[in-house]
Amino acid sequence: MLTEWGKQLDKSCPLSEYPRPQFVRDSYLSLNGMWQCAFTRDSTVPVQMDTAICVPFSPETPLSGVERTLKPGEYLHYRRTFALPENFNRGRVFLHFGAVDQMCTVYLNGVQVGGHQGGYTPFTLELTEALQPGENKLEVSVQDFTDENQYSRGKQKTKRGGIWYSPQSGIWQSVWLESTPVEFLEKVRITPDYDGAAVHFEFFGTDHVRTRIYDGETLVADTTDTDVPLPDFKPWSPESPFLYQVEFEACGEVIRSYFGMRKFSVGRDLDGLPRLFLNNKPYFHNGLLDQGYYPDGFLTPPANAAMAYDVTHVKRCGFNMLRKHIKMEPLLWYHYCDVQGILVWQDMINGGGHYGLEISAIPFVGITLDDRKYKTFKRTDAAARELYYQELWEMVDALYNCPCIAMWVPFNEGWGQFDSTVAYNLLKEWDPTRTVDAASGWHPCGDSDVISKHIYFTPIRVHAGDKPWLLTEFGGYALKTPGHTWNERTFGYRVYPSKEKLTAAYQKLFNKVIIPQIKTGLAATVYTQVTDVEDEINGLMTYDRQVAKIDPAVLQKINEKVKY
Structure with a gap:
């Protein structure tokens, strides 16, 4: 099955748009396209690679x-050559990978320049010292054990089926080069202070930064301060997703970014019911999984x-939130949510051993297991647990500036869950600006900002x-669409x-069950799901995005009532 975008794919330059929209440097060379690859049983990079592969698509796709x-x-070994354009090298050259699943080592001209563990987070390697004039040879060696080790793997399973999807491996997000001056601005952490009517910038690599903030074409601040007042600022919200544009001038270059002024918190409404708050007001999160x-690309659009289409379709249907489930997307996806005004709950990627009914069935009889017992939750590998925290930090660090991110979700349904209170506290230390659902669905074992329930088979009854x-x-109502x-x-x-009949059932679910319980304490909903996925036919759209199973106008009319 191919999507319309897949049918039109130009394999010489796929996904060629600039991939880092919140830190745009005027230096970019995409390495997406045709590479050579080979499969071996040995870590030695083979001399001969005879198989052509279109990067960044996993070989399974x-x-x-x-x-x-x-x-x-x-x-899995990859190889391609490249030559830097004239005047590209400004002093240092860096290689960026959006994601490589699951473990990799990278070589340039036969010199090992680094590697990475963890299949879902971006990483950067410096190439400066290994570069040579003219043609350069880039090689990447990958291993991926999917569910045969306890590393993060998401919904992938060696024996796919049901809610578990096809395994995939290797490079699955964009690969690209950029060059910087010898001293340069490495990154910026942007923290809106909604209550203080200001924005805070934390700079890395250099402290000598001039910041210019724009409201459209109007310059509203030009300063070297790290705390910048914004009197009478324009808030960001799904109804009005206003973004301030920013320029950072440092070390002889100008880097472009943006931010939104918003605040996520919890509190009580006028009736004393606990609610999620946006910009100091109760706000109902009405979303989809x-x-x-x-x-055609599995994890890779x-x-x-195609990513922009999904976000736009969700917005058109009247939803205001997406729970990004067990995946970290390319950064452009979050940019589309920032621009469209879609809140995002960001899941961490699950790992652990082979968990089964002892994790997923016990909650239905009212039993909560202790996630400090690693054997119970199939988290016995200490190295994998440490890697989980490293990947969690990498995810938070990469997405911290995104206005759309409203909530972190470190664990889902007990899959590889461990020490959820530790994860909660780390997230609050790293990012106190967002809420945390520490254990989505079941097995709440300590601190969390919310009560989180997954209900598919039993009556939905809110107990504030x-x-x-x-x-x-909840939901997951299914319809098979022949030909799709x-x-x-x-x-x-x-x-x-x-x-x-699907439409009638969906209307009844919301009109009779969901909407009436908002006034008694229901604070957010996540309906399953945006699209079909492999065996799952419970999407609001088909897997190829060709058919909307429920008319957007019907969904929009319902969603007008899904609020406080």
């Missing part, structure tokens, strides 16, 4: 041109326009407590025979 699975214990999968009560997964399914299997929590 149709768009890669390979469609071959990297098995546990095997190595978003897996971010595609039939066939085009950046001392924290906002969130329905963080990935295979002949059918997975959904309730299957309907027609679009009309």
Whole structure:
């Protein structure tokens, strides 16, 4: 199955747009396109690589041109050459990877320049000392054990099926080069101070930075201060997603960025009920579960326009939030949410061993397990637990500046959960500006900002407590759409025979169950899900994005009532 974007793919320069929209430097060379690759049982980079692969698509995907699975214990080796354009090198040269699954080592001209562990977060390596005039040879060696080790793997499973998806490996987000001066501005952390009517900048690499802030074309601040007052500022919200544009002038270059003035918190409404707050007011988060999968690229979108389409469609249907489920997207996806005004709950990627009914079934009989018992939750590998924290930090660090991120979700349904209170406290230390759902669904074992419930099979009854009560997964109503399914299997929590019956069931669910309980304490909803994924046919759109199973106008009319 191919999407329309996949059918039009230019394999010479796929996903070629600038990939880092909140830190735009005037230096960019995409390395996406055709590489060579080889599969071996040895870590030694082979002399001969005879298979062509379209990067950044994993070899398992149709768009890669390979469609071959990297098995546990095997190595996937990549190679391509490049030459820097004239005057590209300003002093230092860096290589960026959006994500490489699961472990990799990188070589330039035969010299090891670094590597990375963890398949979902971006990383950067310096190439300066290993560069040579003219042609340079770049090689990447990858291993991926999927669910045969306890590292983060998301929804991938060696034996896919049901809610678990096809395994994939290797480079799956953009690869690109940039050059900087010898001394340069490495990054900026931007923290809006909504109550103080100011914005705070923290600079890394140099302290000598001139900041210019714009409201459209109007200059509103020109300063070297790190705390900048913004009297009478324009707030960011889903209804009015206003973004201030910023220029950072440092070390002889100008870097462009943006930010939104918003505040996420929890509090009580006028009736004393705990609520999620946006900009100091109760705000109902009305969202969808978003897996971010595609039939032709799997985790990788066939085009950046495909990501933009999903976000725009969700907005058109009247939703104001997406729960990004067990995946970190390319940074452009968050940019689209910033611009469109879509709140994002960001899940951390799950890992651990082979967990089963002992984790997923016990909560239905009212039992909560202690996540400090690593054996119970299949988290016995100490190195994998440490890597989880490293990846968690990398995710927060990469996404910290995004106005759209409203909540962090470190664990989901007990999958590889451990020490959730530790994760909660780390997130609050690293980022006190956002709320945290420490254990989405079940097995709450300590600190969290919310009460989080997944309810698919039993009646939905809200029991307001001392924290906002969130329905963080529900629904999953399914409809098979002939000609638009990935295979002949059918997975959904309730299957309907027609679009009309699906629509009627959805309307009844919201009008009779969801909307009436908002006034009694329901503070947010996450309906499953944006699109079909492999066996799952419970999306509001088909997997290829060709068919809307419920008319957007119907959804918009319902969503007008899903609020305080």
